[in-house]
Amino acid sequence: MKRIIVSVTNDLVTDQRVHKSCTTLFNNGFDILLIGRKLKNSKQLTRSYKTKRIKLYFNKGFLFYAEYNLRVFFILFFLKKDILLANDLDTLLPNYIVSKLLKKKLIYDSHELFTEVPELINRPFQQSFWLFIEKNIFPKLKNIYTVNEEIAKIYSQKYHVKVNVVKNIAPIITNVEINNELYEEIKGKSKMIILQGSGINIDRGAEEAVEMMQYLNGFVLYIIGSGDVIESLKSMAQKLNVTNKVFFKDKMPYENLMEYTKIADLGLSLDKNTNLNYTYSLPNKIFDYVQATTPILASNTKIVSKFIIENKIGYITNTHNPKKLAKIIENIFSDKQQYNIWCKNLKKVAKEFNWENESKKLIKIFKNAN
Template sequence: MEQGFIVTLVGRKRKNSLPMPDRKYKCVRMKLFFDKGALFYAEYNIRLFLFQLFHKSSHLLANDLDTLLSGYLAAKIKGNRLIYDTHEYFTEVPELVSRPRIKRIWERIEEWIFPKLEAIYTVNDSIASRYSEKYGKNVRVVRNVSRKWTPKDIVPKSELGIPEDKKLLIVQGAGINIDRGVEEAVEAMKYTEGLFLMIVGDGDVVPQLKEQVAREQLGDKVRFYGKRPFNELMYYTFHADFGLTLDKDTNLNYRFSLPNKVFDYIHATTPVLASDLPEIRKVVEGYQVGTFIPSHDPKELAAFFMETARNEEQLTYWKQNCQRAAKELCWEHEEEVLKEIYEVS
């Protein structure tokens, strides 16, 4: 928009979707008959293709591989410029790694279209390098970082339902899924004292986690706060003493992950406790804003959480470094790369 484009964002609306906050651009939310599986992807791409085909545009942006086919076909027919934003190493997500036949379908779509693309960007150096090596294309990096966030009018813990007498851990985001380490974090809470885990967001394993908390009677140590708008989410993050990002190295997508919650934690001056993965290490170690878990074993995690929470001097050091890192790790810097991509016409 700052470059003069008239923007329309197109996506789907699910039964549990939150209302869209007011945006300065047009938003279209499709109600689809199918919610998941092959029929969903087929219906979604057909609907996206028809929408793009019959609406005036000069540029089309495909967000991840599951929208690339519709965008590519529409751009070819209309003569539009197609830009590909790949937010992850899509063909290596755990949902596909365990289903080789389905994975191969997505790989063939990628292998057909990717070499023909002119403008591509992704979220970190590791994924960009993999794509560049595989397809011989120039893949730019635009990290998924929010704008500088300054705490103001913070809602107190009491109004948010947060304990005021415990050290607080937080896991947040829309991707609380399998192999993200949250199951082990919840299990670890059985062996802790004086700690409280906030789970803010949603994902595939959340129903399972709720059953686990009820079964283990951990309601006084773990609480679910559901999906929250970004500004409200950051209140919880701000109050937390530590932010968790515990992805397991079970697939290439997770190995190369750089979750945007890492930057949210830093912006809220919340030190990061992380899995030791390459892109996360660059940030956490490079800016000295946290440390790495010893393993995903629940008892070892519990001991690590307890020991780390007792070190007030270290906590203060990390929080101060978060303040400094936030000045550099922000959208105001990342958007300069994006502007270069879109300025080419």
């Protein structure tokens, strides 16, 4: 049985892409060890595969990355392994060094255009540091996959290597039933809008989503997840006096999250075209909405808008103006015929775009790794 050591920089509980990958590989005969971090608020973890969580002295900035990479290097070096799986650029360096020193296979999963995230594009020193690592390692990799065709094309053209695609698609949620108690508590006489994600950060339209609630009656907005702007969003909700319509929930296990998504009437994806990473992203929340058959209101980013328009499962907006967004939402729910068509189409799309289908590509990559 081949052993794969998987490394990530985050808490393991809510990283669904990594969990799906590890579960799929484990179920297909691989011995899995997933390495991540343990934070002060980390929840208990129960997985079918092995996990190892590292407590770090530093949890942000350069010292965090330095400590994490050093610790992971020694763990990877001394543990038994056949294949190393690095998730994103911030785990690649120790995996690459160990793979070269010990002549082990390395597979790289690039979740995004890492060096183009908004947290880096206005910080040239930090961005140049990660670009240096990327430019010096990426062209030497033999086994790479990423989240969509456009990002794969960008990397392939830039570094002249083959990049496979494994989309971050949600699994079929047959095990998630409507929570009647939750339904009664939330819905009542209101329509429910949801914005979810582990990266609710700047330029993702969350501020405008909170602001638009001033202009909506008979609606509630649930923001579920974590990110850099959560605290400022809470302050904004208080200042705008919409705390009776805007509710915040911390990141939670996937099954619990989908209980909310499944009863939502509209899912938001409002990323702005301020950076290449958002322009070419296809967030996993889109596929969560699909599996929950929740129609989508999305901004006009290249990949998301194409997916929604081609499958006719929601509305694309060219504005982030809060008042105009509120009017769009009112119009969506006044056109019941169109809304029902989206719901019907979502059921069809969910049968095609699910992890059970997409995971076949992942298995092929690992069985053919060189």
